[in-house]
Amino acid sequence: MATVEHDAELMLRVRDGCSGSFAILLERHRGPVVHFMFRMVQNQAVAEELAQEVFLRVYRSRGSYEPTAKFTTWLYRIATHLALNWLRDGKHERGQQSLDTGAEEGTSARQVADYELTVEQRMVRDSRFVEVRRAIEALPGKQRAAVMMHKYREMEYSHIARVLECSESAVKSLLFRAYQTLRARLAHLG
Amino acid sequence: MAEANRIKRVRREFVPAQCPLTAGEQSAEVLLDFVSRRLEPEAAAVFQKHVDLCPACQAFVGTQSAVWQALDAFEAMPVSEDFDRKLWARIEREEREPWWKRISGFDAIWKPAIAVAAMALVMLGLWMRPAPPPAGTASHAEMNLDVEQIDRTLEDMEMLRELGLVAEAGSARQM
Numbered sequence: 355m356a357t358v359e360h361d362a363e364l365m366l367r368v369r370d371g372c373s374g375s376f377a378i379l380l381e382r383h384r385g386p387v388v389h390f391m392f393r394m395v396q397n398q399a400v401a402e403e404l405a406q407e408v409f410l411r412v413y414r415s416r417g418s419y420e421p422t423a424k425f426t427t428w429l430y431r432i433a434t435h436l437a438l439n440w441l442r443d444g445k446h447e448r449g450q451q452s453l454d455t456g457a458e459e460g461t462s463a464r465q466v467a468d469y470e471l472t473v474e475q476r477m478v479r480d481s482r483f484v485e486v487r488r489a490i491e492a493l494p495g496k497q498r499a500a501v502m503m504h505k506y507r508e509m510e511y512s513h514i515a516r517v518l519e520c521s522e523s524a525v526k527s528l529l530f531r532a533y534q535t536l537r538a539r540l541a542h543l544g
Numbered sequence: 545m546a547e548a549n550r551i552k553r554v555r556r557e558f559v560p561a562q563c564p565l566t567a568g569e570q571s572a573e574v575l576l577d578f579v580s581r582r583l584e585p586e587a588a589a590v591f592q593k594h595v596d597l598c599p600a601c602q603a604f605v606g607t608q609s610a611v612w613q614a615l616d617a618f619e620a621m622p623v624s625e626d627f628d629r630k631l632w633a634r635i636e637r638e639e640r641e642p643w644w645k646r647i648s649g650f651d652a653i654w655k656p657a658i659a660v661a662a663m664a665l666v667m668l669g670l671w672m673r674p675a676p677p678p679a680g681t682a683s684h685a686e687m688n689l690d691v692e693q694i695d696r697t698l699e700d701m702e703m704l705r706e707l708g709l710v711a712e713a714g715s716a717r718q719m
């Protein structure tokens with residue numbers, strides 16, 4: 355049976371010059387990181403560009419890598435940092451644009467199953483999708499990042515805390531406030 | 545997924561008599577974990593008994609479950625097929641760059657420094673320039689010197705402009 359190598363072991367090999375190990379890490383984390391970015395910035399092109407920057411930074415700092423923390427902690431710390439910077443620097447100019455483009459992007463992502471739905475069902479689904487995105491967009495960056503890691507990456511509070519470099523109780527507080535906002539905006543969809 | 549499996553083994557302490565909603569937001573994590581099915585079956589059963597008797601928790605669980613389901617609608621897009629190719633191209637391009645270009649923040653430090661140095665050179669040139677000779681006495685050799693000086697200045701300016709462009713391209717790539 356093939357042994358699944360730990361991320362940290364692979365990263366140590368990348369440090370020693372093995373680009374094949376970097377390819378494995380990329381294969382393993384490419385999708386999750388791009389998806390995390392997409393949900394954070396709500397624009398596929400920007401999400402991929404930022405995800406490229408994440409992996410580029412990982413590769414760039416391979417020489418100084420020490421497995422003191424979980425690889426994914428490090429990875430998502432870089433990702434969150436880049437996403438929050440992007441949101442902080444350009445939210446007002448790009449916000450609406452990303453939402454509009456993104457709505458189309460999101461619907462096209464599910465075209466495969468479209469034939470199974472009536473026009474009405476498709477419209478309901480799409481408006482639901484836009485509503486969810488708007489609700490997420492209304493969250494402050496750090497709350498948004500916490501929800502993305504909690505809901506879609508199923509991370510533990512302690513892991514999210516290490517990524518966001520804050521206490522576990524601060525994470526619980528972020529999540530509590532974020533879900534409170536989302537409940538106010540989305541509970542009617544249930 | 546390993547992360548998800550581990551979460552489900554996390555033990556939760558829950559006092560059935562105490563409503564987590566009245567014990568502050570830190571205690572409300574049991575409600576979030578209950579809805580996201582992160583409680584061990586044993587803990588979930590104990591908490592379910594409380595929910596059955598507590599209208600406030602029932603309301604919370606109802607709305608939080610609705611949100612949890614609604615968030616499932618936020619599907620992510622598939623990653624572009626050329627994602628890896630683009631990344632490897634960026635890595636190769638970066639590795640071909642001289643070491644000093646690879647230092648993070650190089651542009652930020654040196655670009656203003658180059659601009660300041662250029663300004664200082666221009667000022668020094670103006671200060672050291674000999675006083676103009678009286679009108680009508682300029683020799684042929686002196687005329688040539690002036691032309692050479694202008695040429696050199698233009699070359700210097702061109703070089704500085706190129707350095708600036710290289711620096712800009714570098715910082716654009718870092719975006």
Ligand SMILES: [Zn+2]
Nearest residue numbers: 563564598601
């Ligand atoms: Zn209760």
